Amino acid sequence: MALKVTLVKSPIGFEKSQGATARALGLTRIGRSVEVPDNASIQGMVFKIKHMVTVEQVEEAAK
Numbered sequence: 120m121a122l123k124v125t126l127v128k129s130p131i132g133f134e135k136s137q138g139a140t141a142r143a144l145g146l147t148r149i150g151r152s153v154e155v156p157d158n159a160s161i162q163g164m165v166f167k168i169k170h171m172v173t174v175e176q177v178e179e180a181a182k
Contacts, residue, residue, distance in 0.1 A: 125152040128171040
């Protein structure tokens, strides 16, 4: 499983660490989406900025 995380709110006006977390996930602009693996560290990062993002579960493509 993977997660599709989309930035829907600007990190400006929130704690600097929350903006840094969004950038660490690869979210640089509003509307930008990234697919990240579904593991404990990513879930913790998403939980920290849950008020700025939307999250969907996606199936990984078979290789």
